[in-house]
Amino acid sequence: VSTVAVVGSANLDLVVLTPTRPTAGETVLGENLSEHAGGKGLNQAMAAAGLVPTSFIGRHGDDDAGRLLRSILEKHNAGTTYFRPTETATGRAIVLVTPDGENSITVLPGANRQLSRDDVLDALDDLDPAIVLTQLECGLAPVTAAAQWTEANHKRFVVNASPVTDVPEAVLGAADPLIVNQLEAFHLSRHEAPVAAAIALGRQCHSVVITLGSQGALVLESDKLSQIPATQVTAVDTTGAGDAFAGVLAARLAASDRLTDAARLAGLAAATLIQRHRSHR
Numbered sequence: 001v002s003t004v005a006v007v008g009s010a011n012l013d014l015v016v017l018t019p020t021r022p023t024a025g026e027t028v029l030g031e032n033l034s035e036h037a038g039g040k041g042l043n044q045a046m047a048a049a050g051l052v053p054t055s056f057i058g059r060h061g062d063d064d065a066g067r068l069l070r071s072i073l074e075k076h077n078a079g080t081t082y083f084r085p086t087e088t089a090t091g092r093a094i095v096l097v098t099p100d101g102e103n104s105i106t107v108l109p110g111a112n113r114q115l116s117r118d119d120v121l122d123a124l125d126d127l128d129p130a131i132v133l134t135q136l137e138c139g140l141a142p143v144t145a146a147a148q149w150t151e152a153n154h155k156r157f158v159v160n161a162s163p164v165t166d167v168p169e170a171v172l173g174a175a176d177p178l179i180v181n182q183l184e185a186f187h188l189s190r191h192e193a194p195v196a197a198a199i200a201l202g203r204q205c206h207s208v209v210i211t212l213g214s215q216g217a218l219v220l221e222s223d224k225l226s227q228i229p230a231t232q233v234t235a236v237d238t239t240g241a242g243d244a245f246a247g248v249l250a251a252r253l254a255a256s257d258r259l260t261d262a263a264r265l266a267g268l269a270a271a272t273l274i275q276r277h278r279s280h281r
């Protein structure tokens with residue numbers, strides 16, 4: 001039985017530590033190259049699987065990268081029955097990390113784009129999770145399918161609108177919560193101030209969480225706005241912080257936490273993660 005099902009992307013991340021982020025036309029000498037399991041969906045699934053029974057629904061290529069991602073998910077106790085091979089190559093991400101811990105990422109979605117509406121509906125019918133968590137890296141068809149399935153089956157839908165794009169009203173209407181950072185909140189609400197953005201998004205979603213990095217998070221639920229403080233840490237690599245936040249939040253909701261409590265623990269998990277480089281997580 002899966003408590004949480006994560007519908008989403010899995011990538012092999014090629015991570016380069018670089019002293020500075022190259023600007024257009026510039027060449028920079030990097031310091032270290034390493035490969036890691038990634039993808040917003042896979043990262044979220046691994047975070048949730050550490051806390052509650054979790055399955056991953058996604059697509060990988062019939063290649064070494066796909067087999068590696070599958071074995072890593074299994075090592076982290078995430079169900080992989082619906083992490084299926086397809087003819088397109090496994091997704092990849094090129095991740096540049098600078099000494100301030102910030103990153104820039106280019107994703108080559110590959111097999112992730114093959115995840116279909118039917119894949120999602122078939123998997124969810126079989127897994128029957130209490131909570132479905134998704135993000136936008138596989139395109140909108142799987143996300144829309146997941147939203148519709150949760151509404152039809154009276155289950156909870158959690159969506160992390162990242163990487164952000166315009167989201168159908170039906171998806172926002174099912175979100176409980178919608179999780180976004182400040183930039184994503186601005187894209188969806190046109191409000192720069194987090195409180196105004198939360199209030200605007202709260203008119204469309206059941207609940208909203210806006211993550212604010214070192215400023216913590218804002219939670220809006222039943223017209224009540226709460227500020228969640230952050231644990232202050234020194235970041236060496238923020239890659240996957242938002243994914244850990246979403247995965248832990250979904251798992252804690254599955255364990256019946258209130259949204260504000262779940263957001264507090266999710267923030268702690270993200271703060272812990274960013275203090276280590278990927279090779280030491």
Ligand code: RIB
Binds near residue numbers: 012043092240241
């Ligand atoms: O959120 C971090 C993730 O974004 C990376 O693992 C990369 O694969 C991209 O999906």
